Amino acid sequence: MSVRDVLERYRKGELSCDEAERLVRMDYVRGIGEHTIFDPRRSDRKDIPEVIFGQSKSPQAVAEIVKEVMRDKEVLLVSRATKEHFEAVRGAIDPLPARYEEGARMIVAGGRRGPLDRGRIGILAAGTSDARVADEARVVAESMGVEVMAAYDVGIAAFHRFLDPLVGMLDSGVDALVVAAGMEGALASVVSSLSDVPVIGVPTSVGYGAGAEGQAALLSMLQSCSPGLAVVNIDNGVGAGATAALISIRCCRHK
Amino acid sequence: MSVRDVLERYRKGELSCDEAERLVRMDYVRGIGEHTIFDPRRSDRKDIPEVIFGQSKSPQAVAEIVKEVMRDKEVLLVSRATKEHFEAVRGAIDPLPARYEEGARMIVAGGRRGPLDRGRIGILAAGTSDARVADEARVVAESMGVEVMAAYDVGIAAFHRFLDPLVGMLDSGVDALVVAAGMEGALASVVSSLSDVPVIGVPTSVGYGAGAEGQAALLSMLQSCSPGLAVVNIDNGVGAGATAALISIRCCRHK
Amino acid sequence: MSVRDVLERYRKGELSCDEAERLVRMDYVRGIGEHTIFDPRRSDRKDIPEVIFGQSKSPQAVAEIVKEVMRDKEVLLVSRATKEHFEAVRGAIDPLPARYEEGARMIVAGGRRGPLDRGRIGILAAGTSDARVADEARVVAESMGVEVMAAYDVGIAAFHRFLDPLVGMLDSGVDALVVAAGMEGALASVVSSLSDVPVIGVPTSVGYGAGAEGQAALLSMLQSCSPGLAVVNIDNGVGAGATAALISIRCCRHK
Amino acid sequence: MSVRDVLERYRKGELSCDEAERLVRMDYVRGIGEHTIFDPRRSDRKDIPEVIFGQSKSPQAVAEIVKEVMRDKEVLLVSRATKEHFEAVRGAIDPLPARYEEGARMIVAGGRRGPLDRGRIGILAAGTSDARVADEARVVAESMGVEVMAAYDVGIAAFHRFLDPLVGMLDSGVDALVVAAGMEGALASVVSSLSDVPVIGVPTSVGYGAGAEGQAALLSMLQSCSPGLAVVNIDNGVGAGATAALISIRCCRHK
Amino acid sequence: MSVRDVLERYRKGELSCDEAERLVRMDYVRGIGEHTIFDPRRSDRKDIPEVIFGQSKSPQAVAEIVKEVMRDKEVLLVSRATKEHFEAVRGAIDPLPARYEEGARMIVAGGRRGPLDRGRIGILAAGTSDARVADEARVVAESMGVEVMAAYDVGIAAFHRFLDPLVGMLDSGVDALVVAAGMEGALASVVSSLSDVPVIGVPTSVGYGAGAEGQAALLSMLQSCSPGLAVVNIDNGVGAGATAALISIRCCRHK
Amino acid sequence: MSVRDVLERYRKGELSCDEAERLVRMDYVRGIGEHTIFDPRRSDRKDIPEVIFGQSKSPQAVAEIVKEVMRDKEVLLVSRATKEHFEAVRGAIDPLPARYEEGARMIVAGGRRGPLDRGRIGILAAGTSDARVADEARVVAESMGVEVMAAYDVGIAAFHRFLDPLVGMLDSGVDALVVAAGMEGALASVVSSLSDVPVIGVPTSVGYGAGAEGQAALLSMLQSCSPGLAVVNIDNGVGAGATAALISIRCCRHK
Amino acid sequence: MSVRDVLERYRKGELSCDEAERLVRMDYVRGIGEHTIFDPRRSDRKDIPEVIFGQSKSPQAVAEIVKEVMRDKEVLLVSRATKEHFEAVRGAIDPLPARYEEGARMIVAGGRRGPLDRGRIGILAAGTSDARVADEARVVAESMGVEVMAAYDVGIAAFHRFLDPLVGMLDSGVDALVVAAGMEGALASVVSSLSDVPVIGVPTSVGYGAGAEGQAALLSMLQSCSPGLAVVNIDNGVGAGATAALISIRCCRHK
């Protein structure tokens, strides 16, 4: 029963003042969950779809979760998903659409949002492992209705190949950039210093020895001398894509 | 001599082909420094003023640097500066204006940029030490021509006091938020989950014991479940303010 | 031979003074083991059943240990146990009862203690992996005769779903709460701030990148601004359950 | 305006349905701050007084904060406070009482709560530095109306001296114990294994070399084989005292 | 089109001044990638062949990369490669030569450079695991045309066996030494103190317990009292070999 | 040719002064290896047998090493060895004796030294995993001719069971004790405080969460308040056994 | 009343059986403290004098502690003591003797034990800072009646100067060696490999950068390939001296 319903029924005398206050309070108490930190409608408000972390969950478990959530969601993502996860999900939500993004290892359940004129972002990555994380960012941003220009399927870790796509991205008016980089993580600093848009750096767990597992990349990005660069956690392609897309969506509101 | 000058003088026969190529190449070689990572014009392009790190430098050293840089800069900041730094700087660049921002411990050398219609951002902080970092962010953003709504001079670490200013900021149409928080750093997550704009978290070196010096706050923000939150390094108010202001400036280009 | 026996026999002249003193001393020396740190009767005194760590032990080894210990214990737990461990244990202690708690991956050997009117505690967890740890806490507490209200089999990491069960738990008069949480570990702080009972936080090894393996969750809980929250080690469901149950048992003594 | 007021005025027609809903919602939005994480009344509900962290704040700043907070608080604590802080506070809140607890380095502003029959706890510490932390716990617990039996002013790090007071505490019916210990932190484990009440361990930043600053003590307590032991952060006497007192208060409700 | 071409065509009037400047600038912009950090010709200038990191890449992926790169490279290396990688590569670049260096787990694609009179270096390693890293260094250096004297296939970690080969190396006039060592990493210090040539230490991920995974070896080498010792990252045989060979090549230019 | 031989031949005129000096110097240079750090006879002088680290080496590799070394050694150990290693070694050195110590996962190649009257040591361990490390210590010490009293096959981590064997060991006149303990590592401190002989603590990689992998045990032992306790690295049973045996052998020289 | 007294009085009928058992039990309970971990007579049994940690204690506090303890101790040490501590102590225990060991920064309160024929140990250190730690070891060992041969006041960190004293020490029949070393800590390994007596390594907090504060030295010693080397914590000269002296004392019992 909504607050308005309570008010109406109270006016009609169907509820006593005490009852009305109790019901409003009850709504209120429940609302704590809905409107604060734990806001279930957060994903709608922010245009960020819910993302299920698939790794270490069984295909059946994931499928059940997806099925339940899809009752009131337009789109739902599963990250770190295998093809087995995908098969289980597709069966569970049929006839709703679902597709598997192999590079990103993500399941996109539900309809892709059509063109929403929400601007575009650019995503750059250096190598094979970085590309996996970058692709996560791409899928998340696209599911938020943001166009993505991506450049990371280049095969060899030859950084200079990013200059052309970077210029292309900037010329196309991207509002934010995501840079996925492992090892020493220098690419994020370089791109940030060459660009006049905010850059979200996402260190990847590439590299070995001291500073491995993305630690050196993370620390380098945090120590970067280039203001305009903010970071998300190692391998957190989801967070990077969502933040960059949020900037783009925000900027489009000004149109 | 610009490339255009070289071309003109070459056409006129004042330069041989070899000379012209050499001059273009020379411009090119020098250009590496100017246009890549180390772009001296970066601060102009990005609207981010140069920031001198004052700590551990003598007042004289800082004053000399400021004097030299101010030859071709409109505004220059000195962070982690004392009043002694300020006195030395003021004397060195007189009659150019300079002021000391005590809370931020920053010197703003040069004229404050007038109203530039570059949008606004919000900055939130929890306590006394956090406020210092937040104030750094404010000064940097303001020097970039961005309006700042700040709420951190509250005296007691009472988080709930931020809800009103937060709602006020969101209603005023801020394009980005900066949240400075130490200890467990939860405020950044909370604000991010309550907002539909990108949030830049800046962990502060507040706290003691395990996870002290901002480590817990940094890790918590990196592990945050709330997409839309990106972070800069511990106590890096400069980077947080610059990134948030960059988002705001970017968004204003769409107007 | 008990001290009393020694005294009696000494009085009767069956023991010389030297012999009597030696025997008393011997009892004394042995007693060091029994009454200090290494108190074998500790589990009885504390109502905390002995817990065998099953992981990395063979089913046979576990079965032998259980068989031996069950000679003078009413109940015995095996943590991190597989079904193979369970089969071996069941065969070894037959016809004593044994059951396998799949969620907690624990074997409960011996009879479940009946209703003991030892109060109740609440246990909350966020996701799949957290639930495993939370379930360990549940089994331990139940084996101590404490009633457990649990809420963690919710399928999706939607924190707000805990508000209803939390209110229910508090209304039911739980004397302590256990909160299992990974990632940034914020749930423990939130629950502590919403409750007027002591909270035992147990960080779980969920998350990746910087602060992974429960480190961020542990540090956040340690840095928490909410007094009334104490923690046990990462994934230590046994310790969390035992401590919370101990509080409950203690409180019931006041009835 | 309270919800009840809104309802009344709505019934009387002084408010339209829209207005009433808006006002209820407004109350609701503000309530988020008051009733969730950021509950300003938390300290009352939990009987835990607010604690101002005095370190790195000027005496004037602390005095102003205390003065403001004391408007609606019965008691307020300032931790890590110097005598200078105390003098400033005493002057600011006069004629309200204030006293300085030198051992704990805390200011207790406001009237000590009289005997509240809220049970008692025991606090044990090993040496001089540990005592400082333990004393913080004592002051916090006493300000919550809980009786404290303390044993730590023994001068020499002779652990065995705690056995008598420990037995005394247990015989006196303490409901919880706080143990402050640095170096290898073994005392917490020992006390926990000897006791049948929950123990809150607080590692102290005593020790040097590898594992110094309380790290070894913290890790040892976390790794402790003795269930029934939970910990707070290094040197966090406030948290330890508050948690133990909360247990005692909780237990007393059963009377 | 080269700068010279542009100049010529501009002189001939085939290009306007604007067009010429644009073309020069375009060359310039592209040049950023080629001449700075991301210099694609770096490997030629430095005589260091490109090295593909094979681990975690599929044989097909590696083969494709090698095939593409070999279009304009004389030699290409694949590190952390399996025999499966090798088979795929050999098939892909046939009839170009390729061989598999089993000890180093590297593929050498393309023709081995003939004798280039580029001096020699020495490589020393202690045990089996160290040898693997040392062999990586050897293959890299040889592919750069530098002669390698190696001593590490000794079977037992008997350090003293290196004295003879070390003397032999120094007598043969090596210009640099590579020392691969795990555990406490003392060999690098010892060799450095016995030699009058620069030593490149490469810690290996050998050892267990505290300081395992090469951490102790790395820290020891960094703390070494012996000037003349510089280090590369743990297990970075490629970097060590390349740096030592670079010294040798440099020295040979003086002949 | 020995120095004496050189001297003789020099006197006889068979060697010129230059030749003699060169030969002496050569002996000298080689001697560096033999008599300093890398003393190949160290194992004889110290009575510590050479120990091959078997893990990550193939059975064939280990067998070859053992075969070669056994040419001039009486006894040789292989640690972290599997049964496959053992079979290969036995075949390689037949008819020399070899046996496999399953608990310690060690191969003892060569004849066990008979009773050597070299005193005895005691070895204590807490649980299954600790026992493995303790057994390594036992095998090493026994191979050095030292008698070992061991108590660790107790099945359950019940510390108090060690008191009887500890008293027995002390009464039997052990000259040193080895204590293997994981988790919080308290056993080493306890035993040290109860004993009047030096104790070698060996932390084991038992435990999980913060301080896992033996880190908490190592730090606790290092921070121990009990003088008379020294430690070796985590899981380093070989080092602990060798050091304790060395003490015993040393003490026996005084007889 | 001793057990024997109880027995006597019980026999005489002065105590009932209940009373006798109670008294024996009481003695027993108190004995827990005296005979286990917290054995106050430990220092006597082990010949290790009690050591007060003076740092961060006021001269008055230290003097009071010393005065109290000296009632039943022959000798007492204060470590990390200043001259101010010494003056206060000397005044407090007059006419008992006290002296200040400046190098070790220790106070020796009470009479030096005369020649006790308890053997000798050797102590080696590299530089000035190391010497301070080594001197702590010397004072502790001497206070235990053990003769100390020390070599560390050499002025320059020239390791080779230790060879002569080392040979001298070994020839003099030292039973154990203490080696204090910072930086990379190699000296402990070197001495251990050159000696046939057990070596106690004590890393010192000398060095800077990565591995500073003794971390590299500690890890190197723990990773050392030389069996026969055990370590104590960084800068723990007290522990090193006590352990080495304990070995010497133990060995002398065999005479």
Place this chain on the structure above:
Amino acid sequence: MSVRDVLERYRKGELSCDEAERLVRMDYVRGIGEHTIFDPRRSDRKDIPEVIFGQSKSPQAVAEIVKEVMRDKEVLLVSRATKEHFEAVRGAIDPLPARYEEGARMIVAGGRRGPLDRGRIGILAAGTSDARVADEARVVAESMGVEVMAAYDVGIAAFHRFLDPLVGMLDSGVDALVVAAGMEGALASVVSSLSDVPVIGVPTSVGYGAGAEGQAALLSMLQSCSPGLAVVNIDNGVGAGATAALISIRCCRHK
């Protein structure tokens, strides 16, 4: 007495064979110190002057050390020295020359080696703090007779200013480069990728927050994708300068 003297006297019958062997052996034993790790003549052989670490030593102590060492050294350096150290040293070794290098905080005792035709190296640094470390490298290299081209006194951390000096250095034929950089340490990678000579990176303890104290710079340099870059410890200007100079000296031997 040299080996040759022994041989001569032996031939003449002045020494028995036993005596001769003993004397040779004695020379040999002493030689261990002189010719192995602890080679006192190492500094001569390597052309690296001895360097006294002045920090935390009193001026008197340093002066005495310098005076003693200067008896057989041509040149001696004191690092981390104050003016007070310098005054004491100058007085102690008068009339030998001594000078104070303020930027490097080093004392150069003894005559500067004249022009030695030992080639040249280049040293680059980014900012004020980095310059201090870079200057240490310069003084060490110059004291080895190597010419140094340095570029670091630029006042502002404007990286691009290094391109011109870098090109100048490379054109002047430097054989090695030293790069001192803090923060993210990117300068070392950049210079390495632009150069065809080996680069020694020296991370400096500049920066704050996560990765501060040079940790991020160190890890970045270790993870650098640019082969040809080796590193020394944080702030270790001495080691960097010595290694680079050693390369230069080595290269000059080929002339």
